[in-house]
Amino acid sequence: MFAESALDRRTIEPAVPVAEPPSSVAAPQPLAGDVGVRDLRRVPIHPDYWYPLAWSKEVKRGKAHGVRFAGDPIVLVRTESGNVFALEDRCAHRQVPLHAGVVDGESIRCCYHGWTYDCSGRCIDVPYLGKERLPNGVRAYPCKEVAGLIFVFPGDPALADSRPLPAFASVADRQYKTRRLGREVKCHYSFMHENLMDMNHQFLHRRQMGMMRARSVGRRRGEGFVEVDYTFTREGGKQPVGEALVFSKDGGENSKDVMTVRTVYPYQTLQIRSGSGTLVMDLWIAYVPLDAAQRTNRTFGTLSIRRPGLPFALDLAWPLLVWFTERIFKEDREIVEMEQAAHDKQGADWNHEVFPVIRDLRDLLRECGGRTVIPIQKV
Template sequence: MQQATTATEQPADRANAPRYDLRQIDVDPNFWYPVAWSSKVRPGKAFAARFAGHPIALIRPEYGPVYALEDRCAHRQVPLSKGVVDDKGCIKCCYHGWAFDQQGKCVTVPYLNKEGVGRPVKAYPCREKSGLIFIFPGDPDLADKVPVPDIAQVGNPEFKTRQFSPRLKCHYTFMHENLMDMNHQFLHRRQMGSITARFLGQDKGDNFMEARYSFARKGGNQPLAEALIFGKHHDDGREQPVEEVVSIRTTYPYQTLQIHDKDGDLIMDLWACYLPLGETQQVTQAFGLLSVKKPKWTFLLDLAWPVLGLFTHRIFEEDREVVEMEQNAWRELGGDHNIEVFPVVKSLRDLLARSGVPNRHAQPLEQG
């Protein structure tokens, strides 16, 4: 992988640091990024994944932990993910049988029968947590110093959790902006009726940005899935009390959405990471988990689960369409022409810009 200047190496004086088009800011590689669901990588098999234009082979031996290598054999650059996992847990290239171990060392060139002949391939630090396989694509010496994130309420028996992993034709920053800005509920009027977001406040720091909202129903019928999670809300013409608080937080590079009821109890917990796939990072694979608090009668949530899944899918498809339209406009106009007025999103954009890494196509913007 081409070495890039990380966010921690950016100029300390941010006021004098060059500014770049946000859609030309790559993610900082010095974090743990999910690249596959655990269930996709079966024992004794290899699986092809990607990170920002770099092919990754995930290998799960029959015994022992999964590991990650560059998905190119050092011999003829054939994908190692097409190979065979041997009884020692090594991956053997499908072409000539070169074998590589968990550290990427070539341990066998079978037709020469001597050591030190084959070249190694790049190995990535790899961890498995909460049903996801993570790699650390940056400086491997930093991997043990950076924690693998905690994810929603996976493993908490009081919650029921679903996975989602859509692919979107847009830069990952559009996804952060979309979720953080709850003022776009007009987009979802067909799914949710007429509701208004009420901004309750924000917090921010060097590596995070959080905004809090409540919602008031202004008309239309409340969707069944929403009522099952939050309870029934009606518009009776009066000022509606704050029943739930929705907190959206980008803790770079991850994003969460949590909903607490009026008593302060957590009732929904969403975690998402937007994995860039292509070299320009304008295609994104989202990995997300949504945890919903089980009601007293658990079977009610089980019965409603398909309805909830359909509801969230429809909401996401509307978001997908609009962020992909934003990306298309960026291409047609030759850059970011967005006019942002919401202070929360302005702060978020600043966080994403200073935390990421300008890519090789980025040119400093004129100051002013």
């Protein structure tokens, strides 16, 4: 996306070697594309992973905050001691959202008749009912707070401990400055993965970045992941300042920066390393379906940029970088929402993919996704 360089991928990624054709794409496939396989846009995200459902700062001490995962309402409660827990956001009594309620010590009290639940979802008080006759409670979700994000495990709770949380190494490293990105995008999560991984879409950003030519120089696929390496060549326009802040100065064919985009289900990362192997940019991103049809996702991302030698230079330039990335993300949001709108209208996936990396990615998302089918209707 940003750098121009020749590739020396062995210094970066000593992974599975892949035979790559001279050009970055394979021969065209029959137009039918994914005939016989299920429609990717109707594959639900798999619930047996940790998903970020809110930024830490959104859940204030002594407050409750309502979120959603694939249509399921979940309340995040930060108790008076500062702990966070996650429950089904629905009082057992009359199903009104608990997030409209009142945090009471380490518990949450429904706003309507005052039914009260602890962090395990147990009902511990009904004001007008004897303690010995308390009704059943509500579902609790495993919940952890990492790197300023509140993660919830919406699937089988017995699997929660065995599933790793993301590491966020660059976020914790003071050599990097991190920007937190988040917005709602009205599309299935799969469009987001495909957008970021297919760097041939630089044409979309021609107004922000000039004419950049991406070149796919390696790809790998393994258990639960797909990744691809790119180098870039400028074919027209000037390098924008927002881009130059971070990456190698325009060096024509001699620059050596390489970008690796990786989907490790269900997350995605984009890393840029300089010719010497230094990680100069590290993006981690997750796309969390909000509604039951999974036609809207909330994006949570951390974008870490390595600080240059000169102290404070990056801080000074930060507003420009924010502006630049916002412009890029706005264009991406608009285009994926157009893709979703087209799918909704067609009632089927007519995608005609010619780029092998994206074909691999689509297979991965299908294989790792939930086993059910999202019921949707043609609009």
